[in-house]
Amino acid sequence: MTYAVTVDICIPEGTPEMDPLQRAGAVALIESGFDSVEGIDGPDGMEVDLLDTIVAVYPGGALLKVFVDAEALEFAEDAVREVVAELLERSELLADWKVERCEVELHPELAQESLAGADGPDVPPDDPSARKARHTEPSAVAEEGEYDARAKAEEVRAQMLVLADELRSFSPVMFGVPEGLEDEDGEDCGFAVSPEDAQLAAGALVYATDVLVDELFDDVHTLEEEETTVGECEGALWHLEDLPERYALQYGVRFARRFLVTVISMTTRFTNGSFDQLSCIAEELALRLLLRQASANLELFGLLDEGVSAALDAFADNVYEDMDHEWLYDGSMDGIDEDAVGSALGVAPMGFGAWFTPFNKGRYVHPSAADEPDAALGAPPT
Template identity: 50%
Template sequence: MTYVVTVETCIPDDAPDLDALGRFGAVVLIERGFGSVAGAEGPDGVEVDVLDVVVAARPRGAEVTVTVLAPALEAAEDAVGAVAQEVLDRAEQLTGWLVVTSEVRLQPERVQESLAAADGPDAPPSDPAARRARHTAARPGGPDDHDDGTWSEIGEDAPDPETEIRAMAGRLRSFPPAAFGASPDTAELAAGALVHAAEVLIDELYDDVQTLADEDTDVAACQSHLWHLDRLPARHAAHYDEPFARRFLVTAVALTTRFTDGGFHHLGCLAEELVLRFLLDQARVALDLYGLLDDDVETALERFRAHVHAADGTPADEAPDPLGFGTWFTPYGADRYVHPYAADTPEDEPAEEPEGA
């Protein structure tokens, strides 16, 4: 039977919170560790096959979702927990990390129903991003409760996806509810969806980087599934190789960090414009999957987009056209921020493409 085991890990109590790059590094190390594992042993030597691993890092650790084939739930939980601890122990940079829990949170029957419905009327969404959003759970947590036009706090034990998404709204620290031009209730839902979308987007962009690295190719020639990079303008697909993908991922980390740490002032470059589009699309996918995307929320997300562009003095419908390629990571001005890892250098300018290409 197929089981989805969720492993919660934590960093040492005396260690500082992981920043954005620290979380990215943890994801890389944990995924590499599991990548070398084809199977594991449960109680009494019962064999368990590892099918898929998704890692989502948090400030105080990481959540690892492992899909396995196992004869019983207990075997799946014990085997995955043991392998996860072994992966942590092997990585020197993760010294002191511990497995806190290893448990199946989804009912096995629900997993079987999903697989059985693959070709039926109840089939999961055909779009891979939509499927991933369906199974990626938002994490609770909000700021202190206020009644002064800022975000309100929601309890940590969120019982359903809507409550969990709303609980994330307070993490969008660079934007007050007024940025959405909607009622407080609608603004809270839209803000939480953006924070949720940021986590999913960064996970999936990392997967895209790894896919291009594994195939040693670019998007134009890639034979495997990609989450987002194949949605960039197709005429430049041959330029979207692993180094480009890494720069785009770092840009997404930098922009969403500024959104959530209170430090956002302006979009820094054209690549950030594209990240913003992906972020809004991902938020809509998650809301739609949970039946939460109505006209009011859609309007709130559009007003948020306009608010972000208003910081530049540029209407959203006059944002730069992404068809040009050579300056995607070039700062819009001396006062704009682009992460040093991603910033354009003269040699990044691609050779001119022949007319009609």
């Protein structure tokens, strides 16, 4: 079975963040390292085939997607961890980098396919979530072998509260906390959002960023493998099929890559403190997916109470300049994205060809996602 293994590698602690030139060099070193790999030996001599890699470097490290063919999830993860560690060790400039995470995240529709891959006395449990918990988080499994949902929820909540500090572009006020109460304990805020609810909402957005980017990598690879568009894709997709359905046949590989870059660019500005305003329609749609992912994660662990929900709503209200992009999801508003119709209603152009066009000269769109003259946006690969 083919597995997409996600690997986070980070620069040494205390090292200055990489500038654009250093990041370009890191990409070249990592990609050339993978190019030199002829094969991977898994545990106990098990053969693991390296199929493809995607490398995304950010100032503090790199996020890798390594696609391998292996008999079981565990073999895929162990083999990829070993080969990445070896690549770093062989490169003088990357030798001090650390592997922070190496794991497979299975789509629910595909998870069951991995269960028959291993056998013997230590065969993993049949339930996919329990299997994953056992492999990556054994401390969260109760002695009876049942997953301790309450302990996991507390663990995730604590993690989100810590992650909140990474959302540097937004103060608690952006989440609905009244000015002057940002540093209070928030126990008596009346109907206002408490600082703790705002902190949990902020952390949930950072937590969701990791999930969203990770799964969009999978979506890009799925489209590449099938050489098709979202509208014709037979494989399981995480997020791209949740963009406005009217354009599904135009969401090809090139579009998917541009959208992934847009998500990374937007969330990087969220976390490095440089965010000012959303830059284009693609970013408005990206934020919609991010907010939905954050809510889904919170709900999954029983953390989406009224206060946190209100904090996320306040954040959306403060970041979005308007909600015109929602009309792209409304079938009754078909045609609103046409320039003439939109102009008549006082709506900025929302046609597919304008999704990556900056709203004005002061907005930032990543060069890898920006419009190209005469480009066939979103066309299926040939």
